[in-house]
Amino acid sequence: MIIERKNKFKLTWLIWFIVLCCVLIIGILIYSVYLYYSILNNKETGLQKSEQIILEQTKLISVDKVERFHGDTSYHVITGRAKDGDTYFAFLPITNNHKKQKITLINHANIISQSQIKDHWLKSCQTCHFIRISPGLIDDQPVWEITYKDQSLRYVFDYLSMYDGKSIEQFRFKRFSEK
Template structure:
C-alpha cells in the first residue's frame, strides 16, 4: 500500500520559483525607488545649509526663514530672512568664489499673495504651479509659473516692485 504525502504547495516547482523571484524583484524595485526619491530630494536642497551659514556669518541676516532656488541665466539661492526688524530677500549666487549679493527689503515690494490674486483675476481658467523671486539681467522679478487654458506651460516674469510684465514665455506641448 502506498502512502501519499501531502504538501502545502502541490503545483509545479517552476511556478513556485517564478513567484518567489517575482516577489524579490518587486521588493528590490520598491527599495530602489525609495532610495532614488530620497536622493533626488536631497539634491534639490543641496547647499541650503552652507548658504544659510555664510549669510548668518557675514551678518547679512540674523534669521533665515526659507530658501528657494532660482535657475535663470545664473543660478541663485533665494533666501528669505530677517535683518533685525526688517524682512529681506537675498539672491545668493551659486557660482564663483566672490559673491555679489542682491538684497531687497520685503516692505518695498508687492507681496507674493497680491501677485497671485491679481493673476487669478486675469486667468481664472489657468492652473497655478509656483511663484519664486527671480533675478534676470539684474532686475528683481517674480517668476510666476502656470498652465494656461490652452494647456501651455507659461513662465511669466513680473516686476517685484510694481507687478508690470518684464517678459513671458509660453511653451506648447509637442507630444500629447
C-alpha cells in the same frame, strides 16, 4: 514515469521563475525608495550652509524662509530680517566652490508685494488656474515667477519685474495629449 519527470521539471522551473520575478520586483522597489530619498536629500543640500553664508556676509540677522530658484543660474532665495526690522530677499548663487559669492539683496519696501502681483494677475487671467508664486532673479533683475495653467491648459511660467510688474519673460508648455 517520463511524464512525471517532465511535469516535475516544468514545476521546478516555474517556481524558480516566480522566485526570480519576486526578487527582481523587490530589488526595483528598494532601489526606487533609495533613489527617491537620494534626490530629496540632494534638493535640501546646502540650505543650511547658504543660511550661514547670508548671516555672515550680509546685514541680515535672522532667516525666515529659504527657497530655490532655477533660471540661467540657480539660487537659494533667503527671506530674512535686518537689525532695522526691514525684510529682504537675499539671492545666493548655488555653486560648488566656496569662494565669496555675489549676493543680491532686495528690500521688500522697494518692490511690489507678492499679494499685489497675485491680485493683479488674477484680474488679468480670470480663467487661469493659479499654482504658485515665488521670487527669482533673471539677468540680475528681481522677478516674481508666477506658475499657472492657462485657459488652454498649458503650463505657464510668467516672470514679472518686482519693481514695476512688467513682464520680463514667459514660457508656455503645450500639452500633446488631453486627459
